[in-house]
Amino acid sequence: MNDTVKVVLSGRMLVALLMGFSSGLPLLLTGSVLQAWMTDEGVDLGTIGLFALVGLPYTLKFLWAPVVDRYALPLLGRRRGWLLLTQLCLMLAIAALGWTHPAQHVLPVALAALLVTFFSASQDIVIDAYRREALADRELGLGASLYVNGYRIGMLLASGGGLILADFIPFPQVYQLMAIVMLIGIGTTLFAPEPVAAQGLPASLGEAVIHPFVDFFKHQHAWLILLFILLFKVGDIMASNMTIPFYLDIGFSKSEIGAVVKLFGFWATLAGGLLGGIVMLRAGIYRSLWGFGILQAVSTAGFALLALTGYSLPMLAAVIAFENLSGGMGTAAFVAFMASLTNRRFTATQYALLTSLMGIPRVIVAAPTGYMAEGLGWVGFFVFCTLIAIPGLLLLTRFRGWLGEAGRAD
Structure with a gap:
């Protein structure tokens, strides 16, 4: 039982929880929160419905996942290097989405939302790989549960928290705040240990x-x-x-x-x-x-x-x-x-x-x-x-x- 408690309270599990939070945060910023903003701005329902297509990167992420397996960036190692890059780009993309004007120009909104989902899906690729490589086989279950719980907390903060905030501040400011919250994921990446690379990489x-x-x-x-x-x-x-x-x-x-x-x-x-x-x-x-x-x-x-x-x-x-x-x-x-x-x-x-x-x-x-x-x-x-x-x-x-x-x- 003592071993179980040690694993539950280990730094590896805290990293899994915080990385899950970082994965879940962006998801509904291009879903329910963006739908609410566009509705407030008077965008027609047909156009709002079409925005479901910006979620395609989550389904197609396997197409560029091999790049992450093949190449390592010069800083922070094979996994954390890619993770830091995708998180910085994701932070900027969320901020950029907040700078758009749905009522005036829908195309820039769609492009910014697509960038958010692309970098969010890319972050998911690296986090999933990191978790598999950083945890022992017997720890995968607990690591997965903490990751999923962190993911749900991130979603709740972005959707529930974002919509509540939007009653008090403009939507663009909501997006700027959510971009700043991504610093939690970036900080986790900087302080987490790099997993040991497997032998025989591509x-x-x-x-x-x-x-x-x-x-x-x-x-x-x-x-x-x-x-x-x-x-x-x-x-x-x-x-x-x-x-x-x-x-x-x-x-x-x-x-x-x-x-x-x-x-x-x-x-x-x-x-x-x-x-x-x-x-x-x-x-x-x-x-x-x-x-x-x-x-x-x-x-x-x-x-x-x-x-x-x-x-x-x-x-x-x-x-x-x-x-x-x-x-x-x-x-x-x-x-x-x-x-x-x-x-x-x-x-x-x-x-x-x-x-x-x-x-x-x-x-x-x-x-x-x-x-x-x-x-x-x-x-x-x-x-x-x-x-x-x-x-x-x-x-x-x-x-x-x-x-x-x-x-x-x-």
Whole structure:
């Protein structure tokens, strides 16, 4: 137990938390905060909707990840050099976005927002690689949970804090303040230790592009792993996509949803991520994926129970607490699982590919959920979301031989 406490309180975990914060901060500055600003400025809804396209770098980041694996900058080392450069550029891009004028010229707004997402996605590439290389295998779960919690805190500060601030100061000043907050990430980069580089790093850009794919598909279960990544959280994603219409439909007010689902649920998710990371230190990734995956499925069934119960604030609070707690634990295990798959020679490229793949269900399977809820009814829909988690869990049985003992503390 003393070893567990030492790991939890180590500088490595503080770095994971602060780097997560730095990753999460920029995300909604080109999403909900920018949408609110453009709405205030009278920009039409069609144009605001098109701004979703500036998020493409988050999906396509694997295209330039090999550059990060192949080349090292002259200062601070292979990982921290790139991290400092992307964070400085990101800070300037956020400030530049605040200097634009949405009501007068939309194109400069789009270009500045695209620069923010590009440098934000680039920062994510390097941070993911840094975390994989700086942590021991058994620490990946806790490191992932603290990173994810830091990410969520950064998102909350940018979106919730940014929108609250915008009631008191102009949006351009909000963006300047958020640019200054990026100094937390820059300071973390300057003081964090550089991970030890793996042997046999790519000798050319071509090798950095091709070898990560070749290396990954040498794995006996490569295709099953990719299928598992697509399936593990699919039920959770489908259910989450319809929860707001569901809450409104059974009689909860917007204020009740905001207080219970968003604020109370946020802290439950943070607690789940931290608890999941600590459990993984003792149980390892394989057993944690099983346990947390089952809890995720059961928590989805809680929505079906809420649909049968109808309007009840205590029931809503119980369902949200359980769902967000188990969801936070499941996400921590899932992120740690993907990190454990990467070869330290190609960490940036392989992890960028896996996280891009992870985002596919969020777009594809979420699209028809409205029609499914209409056809099946709320109870039937959430029961279906619960059952569809089973194939992903069954795939885990194929991984027991090589994943079962990985990262487990004796």
